[in-house]
Amino acid sequence: MNREIREAFFFILPLGIFVLLLMLLPVIGSFWISLWQDVSFLPRKFTGLGNYFRLFKDFQFWQSAGFTLIFSFASVTLEMVAGTIIALVLNESFRFRGIMRGTALLPWAIPSVIGARIWQLIYRYDYGLANYVLRGTSGLSVNWLGSSGGAFLSLVLADSWRTTPFVAIILLAGLQSVPQGLYEQAKIDGANLFQRFFKVTLPVIKPVVIVALIFRTIDALRVFDIIYVITGGGPGGFTTSVSLYSYKYFLLGDFGYGSTVSIFLFIIAFTVAFLYIRAGRFREAAL
Amino acid sequence: MMKRFFLLVLISFVFSSGCSKKESLLTFAVGGAPNEVDYWEKLIGEFENRTHIRVKLLRQPTDTDIRRQSLVTPLNAKEKDPDLFLMDVAWIAQFAASGWLLPMDPYVKKDSFDTTQLFGSVVHQVDIYKGEIISMPVYIDCGLLYFRRDLLKKYGYSTPKTWDDLLQCAEKIQGKERKNNSGFFGFVWQGAQYEGLVCNFIEFIASNGGNIVSKAGSITVYSKENIQALQFMRNLIHKYQISPPNTFTEMREEEVRTFFENGNALFERNWPYAWKLHNSQGSPVRGKVGITLLPKFDNGRHAASLGGWHIGISRYSDKKDEAWELVKFILSYETQKKLCLNLSWNPARIDIYDDPEVKEKMPHMEVLKKAFESTVARPNSPYYTQVSELLQRYVNAAISGKIEPNEALKEAQRGIEKIVERYHE
Known part of the structure; x- marks a missing residue:
């Protein structure tokens, strides 16, 4: 080992310890617990992969896993599209741009539980804002959270409202790194607006897009707070996300199975992040 | 093995953060609406003056699930705090079966505490687990x-x-x-x-x-x-x-x-x-x-x-005798009447319903008493x-x-x- 590598290793060490202590250990700990029958009121015994077999046969779990995946897909798609548009607009120069940039970030600055409360009040059947507007214009009242589809869309909208600014700000940072000269060249070559976006902007900001995607997808897969507040998993259990599902087992005192569900969620999130990183080809982009 | 390792890590953290010595207090976890917790604060003050047992009130939020979660975590880890806490009727069986609750029978016997003053059907349906008294009703609720x-x-x-x-x-x-x-x-x-x-x-x-x-x-x-x-x-x-x-x-x-x-x-x-x-x-x-x-x-x-909240003492408490003193204080005629008049909580003690002052100020208590006789657990x-x-x-x-x-x-x-x-x- 030459000196250079030794030094590099030394510099990485604090981060390594940090990752090990605060991230890896809890995951390993959860995995360890998931191998046990760890129910507070039953004798503790080692069951190996017993909890995992149970998970595969657990219909409710698969329903909630399905919901979580569809929810993540829908809300991340919406956030990426809306975030890109907002970022492109904010990247142009116009009056009060600074104020606009600050304002666009506001929903992200609001604690998510408070944001969820706000949306809960909007969706309220009797005095909610949505129905207030609807009654004023058409005389109708809709029970937004009453049907599976309605509850789903309401949650996607509430989640996107809060996190689109996050996507927008990351993409904005990426956009500012695109050399202006590229656009001028593209213009001279006769590329129109869309061609310029898809052939010039997108390839350059791709690593940033991937970063935003990773953050958002993992966050969306773990979604808990807005569902806990807005629907509580209803109607009829349709909107129970995987996090909410595992939380309910912790409340019961079944720590083993709750951990199993969490580990499964970790595996999904990890796989997704891994695929994104592969798709992003960071090594190439860095060259 | 794993536990010991975690403990080691934890201890090293505690030592490195230079924890100061603290007088150990009786810890009582109470949640509810802000006015309710404030009132508990006042009652606890009276208890401290009378018994010279120092109590720390662990304030919990209103939400029942969150209150429960903040008890499940320390109890499962066998923490010595909180020493005693309020529980919703619906959790008691889980807490009892997990072995988290201290049987109160020896104390009841020692102080010849009269449990017949409490709603018998409630105590029977909820507070007795495998023949032992593991909690006491503080107030009763019903639809x-x-x-x-x-x-x-x-x-x-x-x-x-x-x-x-x-x-x-x-x-x-x-x-x-x-x-x-x-x-x-x-x-x-x-x-x-x-x-x-x-x-x-x-x-x-x-x-x-x-x-x-x-x-x-x-x-x-x-x-x-x-x-x-x-x-x-x-x-x-x-x-x-x-x-x-x-x-x-x-x-x-x-x-x-x-x-x-x-x-x-x-x-x-x-x-x-x-x-x-x-x-x-x-x-x-x-x-x-x-x-x-x-x-x-x-x-x-x-x-x-049947709804309502019950009080239990943690099996891992390091101040069990003091905790029992507080239980007795909370179930005393005086305190139960105060909770009734100030928070309109329905006393777990039957005799409060015949108290002249309560009858005069809260005439609806009569309907309640009747309703409590038709509860389903x-x-x-x-x-x-x-x-x-x-x-x-x-x-x-x-x-x-x-x-x-x-x-x-x-x-x-x-x-x-x-x-x-x-x-x-």
Whole structure:
């Protein structure tokens, strides 16, 4: 080992310890617990992969896993599209741009539980804002959270409202790194607006897009707070996300199975992040 | 091995952060509305003055699940704090079966503490686990029917005794009141997917002669009586439309209370706490509200879900004797009366209901005492939470119209059997 590598290793060490202590250990700990029958009121015994077999046969779990995946897909798609548009607009120069940039970030600055409360009040059947507007214009009242589809869309909208600014700000940072000269060249070559976006902007900001995607997808897969507040998993259990599902087992005192569900969620999130990183080809982009 | 390692890490953290020596205090975890916790603060002050036992109040939020979670975590880790805490009736079996609660029998014997002063049926149904007293009731709750006295009088109806009475009366008055108030509904109750829904469900089925705990002690939900009652709950929303369409999405205690309090409903199912708020200054229905037992079907009985909070001492407490002193203080005549007069909590002691001052200031206590005699407990099993989760989901799906009541209860039954198989010792 030459000196250079030794030094590099030394510099990485604090981060390594940090990752090990605060991230890896809890995951390993959860995995360890998931191998046990760890129910507070039953004798503790080692069951190996017993909890995992149970998970595969657990219909409710698969329903909630399905919901979580569809929810993540829908809300991340919406956030990426809306975030890109907002970022492109904010990247142009116009009056009060600074104020606009600050304002666009506001929903992200609001604690998510408070944001969820706000949306809960909007969706309220009797005095909610949505129905207030609807009654004023058409005389109708809709029970937004009453049907599976309605509850789903309401949650996607509430989640996107809060996190689109996050996507927008990351993409904005990426956009500012695109050399202006590229656009001028593209213009001279006769590329129109869309061609310029898809052939010039997108390839350059791709690593940033991937970063935003990773953050958002993992966050969306773990979604808990807005569902806990807005629907509580209803109607009829349709909107129970995987996090909410595992939380309910912790409340019961079944720590083993709750951990199993969490580990499964970790595996999904990890796989997704891994695929994104592969798709992003960071090594190439860095060259 | 793993535990020791974690402990080591933890200890090294504690030492490195230079923890200062602290006098160990009796720790009491209490949650609830801010005014309730503030009042506890005051009571604890009196206790400290009298006994010179120093108490630290661990303030918990209002939300029941969060209160529970903040107890499950330290107890499961065998922490010595909190020393004692309040528990919702629905958790006690789990806490007891987990071995987290200290049996109080030796203390009861030593101080010849008179448990017959407490509601016997409640103590019997909830606080005794495997023959030992593991908790004590602090206050009792049960479902009640609130009604608008003024409206019943205006349209010439008497207080409903059966669900049929309620239905007819509600349909008629709702139709008339809608002319001035388009958002008026006949009957509001808790139908959102949460614990409160199970309490409502149990009341409906018990009032139809059904139940969820069979005589042999097993949990059974799939029965003719239960299906009928569930069908009736669903009809209230979809067929008769005397309950608002958001009943199954948003209606919890507070939503129901404010709905009724704003003058938008004729009948309301709620816990006793709503009484004081309905009659407080500025309430639109002040002085116009009456309470009575919940109605029944022809072949059933008046039934009210048993709620309320109980006090328990942690088995891992390092101040068990002091904790018992506080339990005695909280169950004393004096404290129970204060809780009743100041927070309108319904005392667990029967003798308070005959106290002249209480009778004068709170005449409705008489109805409550009667209601407490007709309570139905939720299944007293350590895995009740799991059963409740399942029931919430299926009952909610049935009243939202997603699946038929018959099918919902059949599925629920199947799920319950799986739970029992998994968690039964």
